[in-house]
Amino acid sequence: MKKLYFVMAALIVASLVLAACGGGAASGGDAIKVGEVTDLGGIDDKSFNANGWAGAQKAAEELGVEAKYLESTQQSDYAKNIQQFLDEDTNLIVTVGFLLGVDTATAAKANPETHFAIVDYAYPDCFDPAEEGKSCGSTTELPNVLGLTFQIDQAGFLAGYAAAGSTQTGKVATFGGINIPPVNAFMIGYEKGVMYYNEENGTAVEVLGWNTEANDGSFTGNFDSLDDGRSFAESFVQEGADIIMPVAGPVGLGSAAYCQESGACKIIGVDVDWTVSSPEYTDVILTSVLKNINVAVYDAIKAEVDGTFAGGIYVGTLANGGVGLSDVAGASDELKAGLDAVKQGIIDGTIATK
């Protein structure tokens, strides 16, 4: 036993010495430092966080920046992780997701020299009766924060068009996690896209689960219940739909599983290409609505490296590649041509997606 204590004591002393020396060594070099703070999904969520990190890694390879990430496992980690990067004199801190909205703004105001980019959020975000620094981040635009937003309705529009052109039953469906702008933007574009297809082709494809006029539709109320995804898909199929776009994170995987088992429906993935993130469901994935966070993050880092970083709002569009639609499985040449034309129309501004 005595030997054991001795070994333990020696280990502790060794750790202490290394701790004392380690701090300085790690923060050497003149490279631009970029840090990503994830939300609770973690770095390998195959979604926002992973996608953002992919952009940062690409920047590290091509632009020589030093990129790091810190995973948040709980709400109180947001501020702590941002603080950690501040302590390390990070040049650009990328925060992922609207839940970091207040903490990012607070840190940005306290550290005007540091640049921030926040995914899927933008300032000002305070609207009456919100109180700055509490329920929202800032009443004004912040000069050192770039909000990375996405005009996802453009991609959703394409998805709706593709769905209408692929349906066998004449009914397509969508549902969301909760009815908030980042979610329902997909659905608004989707419905528009279907309508546009109907106008162009004289069809009468119906959309289940969303109605822009009423600003309401089908929502699971959460972003984690795969069971909900399954039961929503099942009821849509019973109502006659054969294509479903679930805008609720992993909930959609439940829908995909149902479609795979029943063979009665196809899924439109969201945020990332689901044939890549969930290859096991490739056979039931019609297409995916892409929110190319990696592109946005890379562009933000590039601006930082080039010295052109400016606060404000980055808007990902079809034009700049910030949003997009992945290849549509089994699309006819006619549909492909139609999609290309629509895309061009949206980029040109001749087709409205909202």
Place this chain on the structure above:
Amino acid sequence: MTNVLELRGITKRFPGVLANDKVDITLREGKILALLGENGAGKSTLMNILYGLYKPDEGQIFVRGQAVDILGPNDAIAQGIGMVHQHFMLVPVMTVTENVMLGIEPVKNGVFLDKEKVSNRIREISDQYGLEVDPNAYIRDLPVGIQQRVEIIKVLYRQADILILDEPTAVLTPQEVDGLFKIIDTLIKSGKSLIFITHKLKEVLAVADDITVLRLGKTVGSIDPKEATTDTLATMMVGRDVNLVVEKSPAKPGEPVLEVNDLFVRDERQQTTVQGISFEVRKGEVLGIAGVQGNGQTELVYALTGLLPLDTGTIQLTGKPLSHNSPREILERGVAHIPEDRQRHGLILSFPIHDNMVLCTYYKKPFANGISMQEKAIFSKSEELVKQYDVRTPNIYVNAGTLSGGNQQKVIIAREFSRPIELLIASQPTRGLDVGSIEYIHSQIIKKRDEGSGVLLVSSELDEILALSDRIAVMYKGQIMAVVDAASATKEQLGLLMAGVHPSESKNKK
């Protein structure tokens, strides 16, 4: 005749204790050696050494004349030594066959368990020794006596010819004991040798060929059963003269303290096990309840102490009925209860002695003031009780689980007697205890009687009933067969009643 087993000069030290001090024992082939000693005399240590669970500090073991080192149970089994533990090592939800094959599972075709082979062998063993065990029965469905036979089969299946039975009768009813003795007889006739560990003197005289007595870790001596009497054995065990007969004056019965009227009780499995019982216990007398274990005595006591609800019937304490028959109410009305299962009901083994001493009075002054417990008062009372009742313990702060059975029982008695009581309900108060403790507990019960308390004594040991009671009620199948005067009662008469035969009927048969 050869000696199959010899232990010479075995010494085993534990920190602060000399558990075995140069112990010698010899087992002759085909004979029964009784190893006698009080709890804590070192019997269990010795047997654990023999079974390879402990390594002796000194001494040597000889099996059939060969010096052997036994380093673990597997070595012991290889030497043909098998042990039947006092606490059975059986898995209740498995069958007899599965229990027997545990650890040495034979397989067929490489992977499948060969249960059939085992159960056939069990049947053979069972027939050969008259064990009457069904290999396919589940352990949980078997009575204790049969479970013990399963343990014996486990040992025989592993081809042991030296069997060690550790306190085999402690958990058995008189009938089951008779059955066990028959089995032992068959075993000996087929050439097995046996070590029989016990502290029950009469059993020793009934079965043993040789007797070795241990005391305080030392061999006190060996004696031929033909020359021994219970008195000489008791003296050897305890180291002084022991008074096996309880001295008591005739009872002076007073007012009734407990009146039971037409009581029906269902047990935990909802079987009505007490079926219409009426009796009374008076101040200053001991009413003994005799009967073979399992005839409703346990449930009767549970109902009287509030541990089981009454189905119908009434209970009156000191002339007043109980309002809601809860343990707390009954306690507060002056009933002391020495429970049948002291480790289940009587003590919290993981609590220190001082907490066990106030288990029923912790909420009362001076042990509590409001909700705040008064440690000083608890400690001083516990110290006092430990001294007064001669509980052998290093201090009052050790856990009750570390005490020997006798001392655990003394803690219960000290606690129950430390508050003013009208009625003492003592259920199997000396089960599993050594002679010295039995003597002490018996004297304490009589002392309570003489102080004017009523005593209800429930015991399956007829000797104990006869020694302590003033009147005896015999229970059979949930009813009282008869209440007889202890002074005129005989064992034969009680034995018949316990078997459900009315004396009048038996006379008619004559």
Place this chain on the structure above:
Amino acid sequence: MKNTDTPEKKETKKITFPQEWLVPVLAVVTGLIVGAIVILVSGENPFVAYGALFEGSFGNPLDYVEGFKSFFTTGDTQLLLRAIYPFTESLVTATPYIFAGLSVALGFRCGLFNIGAEGQFFVGALTSAYIGYSLTGLPTIIHLPLAILGGALGGAIWGMIPGYLKARFGAHEVVNTIMMNWIAFRLSDWLLNGPMKSSGFRPVTPNVEVTAELPRFFPEPLRFNLGFFLALLFAYLVYWFLFKTTLGFEIRSVGANPDAAKYAGMNIIRNFVLVMFLAGGLAGLAGSAQVLGVDHWVGQGFSAGYGFDAIAIALLGKSHPAGVVLSALLFGFLRSGATDMQSIARIPIDIISIIQGVVIVFIAAPDIIRWLYRIRVKKAEDTVLTRGWGK
């Protein structure tokens, strides 16, 4: 009385203490060693990793020196605050662990397995948040205690429901507390998207009023607050309650041997309900301290599994309040230090979960530790943690 010289004899009682704690301590050491092996296998240097872990949880010794130097020479506190930041963050992280660990430990003491601390945590947090933001214009002296009490009461009611179901219908608390967790999760989803949603689209509550915040001791970004001391106070209260009161004596008796407790006239059912009420209250306080002291708002995914880690903490702390505080501190330091380990040594935060997991395995199977370190068992007098399914 002459035979009551207790002080002297009490010492013999205390001698057994270290032996009892040897297994948990060695389990932690073994957990760290296994963690080091995993780090090594994944191609990193465990010394650097643990150095970073240490620095992240206690702070860098050199920073302390610099901090004090600058404080005493210039009176500037900034460097000093920066030096103590990691240490205070660890205490902040440990705070909900202490409360939740006490909750589970209290249940264990009564033979109940409270898996519902997570749900009780949520309900406590939501209740405190609601009281915190909906009432305005109250002075701190009223608002803060009200918000804390509300959180405790919310959790307590959430805990009492399974307690009552067990007492009344014999429904096993493990099943029911898990069910109550799910109800709490879904309830919070609904509340955060509906009645309790702040303005804007984000599914979060508004921030609590300043008058409901647990006071912080240092300026931003240090979040060290009164909650930690509240947690210590409650650890003492639980200790006092369990070991110095008749109610605690009953609870421990019911937990250690329900048959004997019944024999002694204790009301087992009442104790079950009482303990689940109090355990729920403690878990609720964990949520309350977190929302009022650290976050000031509740969003989806508010808890990082405090209620589940609490089970490990209670086991590691042998269900003793002092042990719970120590193991909660350990978890707090590990979790908090992991940020630096992630950043400096680039070790994924999951390594902490591995260490915790290994520790729990060894605590649950103490024989492995005894075998590993050749510890002789004196007399196995194991405390009963929970009753089986049958009772």
